[in-house]
Amino acid sequence: MEELKKLNGVAKEIFNELENNVKVNTLLKMSNIMAVKRLGYNDHGKTHARIVANNAIKILKILNKRNIVPSYVKECKGSFEDSLVITLVGAYLHDIGNSVHRKEHHLHSAYLAKDIVEEILKKYYSEEKAYQMLTEILHAIYSHSEGIPSITVEAGCIAVADGTDMTKGRSRIPICRKCYDIHSISAASVEKVTILEGKDRPIKIEVILSNEAGIFQIQEVLGEKINWSGLKDYISVYAKVEKESPVFKEITL
The missing domain is CATH 1.10.3210 (Hypothetical protein af1432)
Structure with missing residues (x-):
């Protein structure tokens, strides 16, 4: 904080x-x-x-x-x-x-x-x-x-x-407690969210995932917020799967 x-x-x-x-x-x-x-x-x-x-x-x-x-x-x-x-x-x-x-x-x-x-x-x-x-x-x-x-x-x-408050355990999408679906998997996949000053665009948001299912969480939660915020042109979002790639890749929202 x-x-x-x-x-x-x-x-x-x-x-x-x-x-x-x-x-x-x-x-x-x-x-x-x-x-x-x-x-x-x-x-x-x-x-x-x-x-x-x-x-x-x-x-x-x-x-x-x-x-x-x-x-x-x-x-x-x-x-x-x-x-x-x-x-x-x-x-x-x-x-x-x-x-x-x-x-x-x-x-x-x-x-x-x-x-x-x-x-x-x-x-x-x-x-x-x-x-x-x-x-x-x-x-x-x-x-x-x-x-x-x-x-x-x-x-x-x-x-x-x-x-941006969507790390595992803090998902904005409700988790189905009795099922194993994309919502539950995706909500548990976001390990860390970091807000940085970017280069091409002022705001760069980096998201570290435990698996690719977390892309759903980024697009459905963060992406929707950005799309209605009036700030979309100033923000870029990048993600990487923690144990699979050392490189952040830009996410299309």
Whole structure:
């Protein structure tokens, strides 16, 4: 969680508020009860929230370094720290709606997050700016699901980061506990996901697999997130089978 550890200033204070907020922690706990215990999905709780927040911030920083300006900076005259806060909060809260139901969980997450985010932001920003940033965060939360285009850079970072949390035991595809199918095999095949600054494209995502079945996981989970993120032109994905090839090969999404 190197990016979360690097946070400072207002971003760090807001992260600490999220970490210690009783309502947020309860919603994340209930999200796991609903998603994991009742529906057979993998973690959608606090660990997932931290991983997605960390990876989204990393993606945002690389894009900014490569002169892809965050939307709030470009269109609302905000600072990079403002965009970082939008990305942090949106990523951390994007899955709290699972506590209500997996179906339409992105919508549930948005309305559950509204009061939480508004209360936190008003401590650090003017009322007008707090409302501006609130709408950006709610957009990012709502548009993290496949089928809904991410309109801002910050939202796109969150959508892609959500897809990167797919190592074995953390698959976004539910595993059938009583069968041996492509979903189960693929979900258990992703050993490691690394986000790097690329050469031709700003973001390079490397995935190490234990077997080729993991390609299905990359295409169906990460690929779909990238395709709806608005950031597809800035991202390349490479994979290799750990014990079969020393070379990463680009994956067509």
